[in-house]
Amino acid sequence: MTTDLGLPTIGPDASGTAGVPRLADGTALTKKDFTSDQEVRWCPGCGDYAILAAVQGFLPELGLKRENIVFVSGIGCSSRFPYYLDTYGMHSIHGRAPAIATGLAATREDLSVWVVTGDGDALSIGGNHLIHALRRNVNLKILLFNNEIYGLTKGQYSPTSHVGQVTKSTPLGSLDTPFNPVSLALGAEASFVARTMDSDRQHLTSVLRAAAEHRGSALVEIYQNCPIFNDGVFDVLKDRTEAAARILHLTDGEEVAAGDNVVVRDGRGSLAVVPRADADPAHIVRHDVSADDPSAAFALSRLDSPDLGHVPMGIFRNVQRPTYDDALRDQIASARTGEVTDADIDALLAGRDTWTVGTPAGAGGVAEA
């Protein structure tokens, strides 16, 4: 009994921004159009500035109407982000942004919805909402600024701080095993998972571009420096020479390599980083970003080491599967039989078993309990 209401059915192969109104041909927005009038209040030298600049610089490229872009954040330094973008925005409460954004995305297919969160917001207090948004594959772009520390509450360890890290709340060193956000996201059935870095504008922008294009949840981990409470934690990745040796670039179809080292699959299926000279060419791993099986992406995510000896960067996984919000809209669209009228509601209220009292009677009632 499906009636075609002329609604476009948006499949998993569509663009992440399909259904969002675009600017008229020949018109374009600029970075300035996405800059709000609010004074930016992050600490001097914070990595968030670079990310903000990259996002403001990137958004015009989408060609979307500005009023159809929404940024939702939780609590933490990174979550001030929406105030500085001249789009619609909500600075919500700690950890809940993915849940709030899910309700928004589910009811408004004409919006491009972005979530800005941090390692504490997304992985600690909001861990449940993050994994379930990824599992459902809601069409959200989730930017997770990871600085491995709590900044806004002034320097406690976070769920990504390394074991032994001395912070205000761990004077003898942290006892917790950290989350690897990429592994977590892959385990939560995420359809798009990437890692990039605040200081690499070009790489960051390319990842944002791919995330925006992806239809479904996109989890983008962004290594971000906190100059006050965890300064320099990613510095070795910012030094040109060190970076070349440590960063394993993930490029679809290409060998996964860093400097003179390559990633090989050993006899048990695990991955290892070995000197190219020692590698059997048949065992060198070529990245397959759209592999259906997430095992390879997961194995790549396990190449991280606490000393940042090797760090995979780029898009780990980018696969197509139906999104929750599209599927929910499809269910409603196929159940509908046209505009709901008063008569439809009258029939709904009546249900199946009614009886009619014909003659008007008094207020009824003998006085009895």
Next chain:
Amino acid sequence: MSTKLVQKLDRVVIRFAGDSGDGMQLTGDRFTSQTALLGNDLSTLPNFPAEIRAPQGTLPGVSSFQLHFADHNVLTPGDRPDVLVAMNPAALKANLGDLPRGATIIVNTDEFTKRNLSKVGYVASPLDDGSLESYHVHPVALTSIAVEALASFTDLTRKEKERAKNMFALGLLSWLYTRPMDGTESFLKAKFSDKPEILEANLAALRAGFHYGETTEDFAVSYEVAPARMDAGTYRNVTGNVALSLGLVAAAHRAHLPLFLGSYPITPASDILHTLAGLKRYGVATMQAEDEIAGVGAALGASFGGALGVTTTSGPGLALKAETIGLAVSLELPLIVCDIQRGGPSTGLPTKTEQADLLQALFGRNGESPVAVIAPSTPADCFDIAVEAVRIATTYRTPVIVLSDGYLANGSEPWRLPRTAELPDITVEFATEPNAVDGSGAPVFHPYLRDPETLARPWAIPGTPGLEHRVGGIEKADITGNISYDPDNHDHMTRLRQAKIDGIADTIDPLGVDDPTGDADVLVLGWGSTYGPIAAAVRLARATGARVAQAHLRHLNPFPANTGDVLRSYQRVIVPEMNLGQLAMLLRAKYLVDIESHTSVRGLPFQAGELADVIAAAVASVSNAPLEEAAK
């Protein structure tokens, strides 16, 4: 077959009781539907354990369904059953104490085995030891007669045949009270459309029960209860949870907003999620969230986008949602939060009723965080309260907490159907244009520039060009909505948010008082689901000549503007509540009136007889008071 005597009754209270796996809720539900279609007025009380299948044959495993039906208006499920259907010894033992002498008991003798008797501590069978002498006992081998009636169903196991015993009982009771069974037959046909064998077996058991009543010597008389006189109109029977669901859909339709429900399963609220999940045809979107917080979060996100965001829960879930409701207070967005209260604290009594979340609803958030709070008074009133919730939420851009409870949620009554076109017009207008100019005269949008009358802020939804703005939980500067830590601004905004909620009182009906003689000295004031028991008690008291006034609050925040005046017009004000005096505390604090709190937290509604005694005593004390007291 001899023609049996038919006797007319004006009212009957029946309680079906059995093991939690015996299908007593279904039996009661079907008997209720048959009774509703016959035109009796009625009120029901399902009462069941939290366990899905509690240990068989034990007292904690007893599930019951009570129905009061009459040829006149009824207000409660009845204090004491006239008839008990007991499917096993546990059901008899658990319910016997509620029966008046002379009550009828129909027992399933098949279950009165030594083992089952000893499970509940009977040394001798009460059917044989004379302990039931003061009741009319009908011993019926319900199980074995039902199984016998299904002898031709060779493909069914004995266990499957035994399962039809509740239909046999329903058939018997249908004969006993002259209820037409067509409704139940079509219900069964729909339910078992893909299991023809089971369907036929159930139909056969149902008819066998009816015929058993007709033929057996044990039942000499059957009864008729004539239709009640009711206002003209079309009626259906409805539970509180279904009425609330339908009210939300109808209100969203009248508001021209898509309805979005974010919810996490919790007793006794889950039926609202189930009902709305089946209404996609009406554009209703439902999401079973990962937890209570996500349920309300998704609803708030939907509201931000211009939908009618709704979340449904019970007390423990309301606690979890508190922070998000506070965010909605700060964002000043519409949000409907339905709390179907149950016994607390903590997990408490999941399947039993209580109204102890009133203070949590009003104050259970950090900071000064006022929200509107309203409560339905009967199952059918859940429809109207849903419409009122949507009116307040959308007009004032505020969260509204609806306090229903387990008694209203699962209980049912006849409902005169409203006409959708005659429901209040609650069309919402979104902001579409800038509402101010900046220093240079350019148009700008101020998200916190308020409507001078309602103090509501504009609802500007994403997708509206030129109105891009940011909202958040940090304190906002008045008018512009920018972040502000200014002391005076925070003081101002805190008072503004309170004034907005207080102002709702301007658009609600004054508190009405039912005082037929016009000279009562005692007022009984209630809120929520106590309406039925209080009204029934007041009737009983008045029948003995007591002059007593009754009033009932549907709006708990803000109160109707005349509430203080009403309270001060009586010498004594009694407030019965299923908590330890939460409304009484609020009224005392706000109006400095010496409220008398009468409370009960037994997980069950008040009994009308018990409340009537309280009222009668209060009235007597006033009329016996010295004259100078009365003259004050």
